[in-house]
Amino acid sequence: MSQNIITADTPVVPNHTRGAINSLSILVNNEPGVLMRICQVFSRRAFNIDSLVVSEGRDTNFSRMTIGISGDPQGLDQIIKQVNKLVDVIHCFEHSAQNSVVKELILVKFLVDKADRSEALQIIEHFEGKTLDLTHKSMIAQLTGNTDKVDAALSMLGQFEIIETVRTGKVVMARGNQPT
Numbered sequence: 159m160s161q162n163i164i165t166a167d168t169p170v171v172p173n174h175t176r177g178a179i180n181s182l183s184i185l186v187n188n189e190p191g192v193l194m195r196i197c198q199v200f201s202r203r204a205f206n207i208d209s210l211v212v213s214e215g216r217d218t219n220f221s222r223m224t225i226g227i228s229g230d231p232q233g234l235d236q237i238i239k240q241v242n243k244l245v246d247v248i249h250c251f252e253h254s255a256q257n258s259v260v261k262e263l264i265l266v267k268f269l270v271d272k273a274d275r276s277e278a279l280q281i282i283e284h285f286e287g288k289t290l291d292l293t294h295k296s297m298i299a300q301l302t303g304n305t306d307k308v309d310a311a312l313s314m315l316g317q318f319e320i321i322e323t324v325r326t327g328k329v330v331m332a333r334g335n336q337p338t
Contacts, residue, residue, distance in 0.1 A: 179208050180234055181253045181260065181330050183338050184223040187246040188214060196223070196247070199240045205229030209327020220248065222338070224330050249337065253330045255304070258338070262308045263326040265290070267298045269319040278318060285311040296321065 186192045193212065200207055209226035227237075234252065241250040253260070270278045275297070282289055282299045285307060291298035301311045305328070312323070332338040 179226045179228050182225045183330050184250045185248040188221045192246045203233045211327050258330050258332045260328050260330050263302045264308050265324045267321045270297050281314045
């Protein structure tokens, strides 16, 4: 029996498709332990947290959580109801690309020599990204957009030796006057 060893260079293969991720926006009291209680609801229902973005709101008494989760779609309504029942939760909504603005940010550090630098800069410009750091041998690019755009940019930059990536996960805001 062979042992699988995972290193920093091992490509990560998700056990689901990106389309199966549901985005939840949760407004909570800014109190210790709230995130843990919300995570327990997902765990009990066998949902995985694929991305998590948490930040204080305009009123520092509240925080906004944007959570990307995957699991059995049959249980999603029940999870939303259970999260809404938690003491420190103000409200929990599911958002889709049709009723909200959804964006991600990724920082990509990759090796690029002088001969290929122009091509790397063209890719970054094409995806409306920014170059944040440039050395003789490497570059850090910042790219933002929906998941498909970020994935496409990462795929194109894959022709260079990617050293590391840092990805935010989705941030979501409801369109119009709907609450987020």
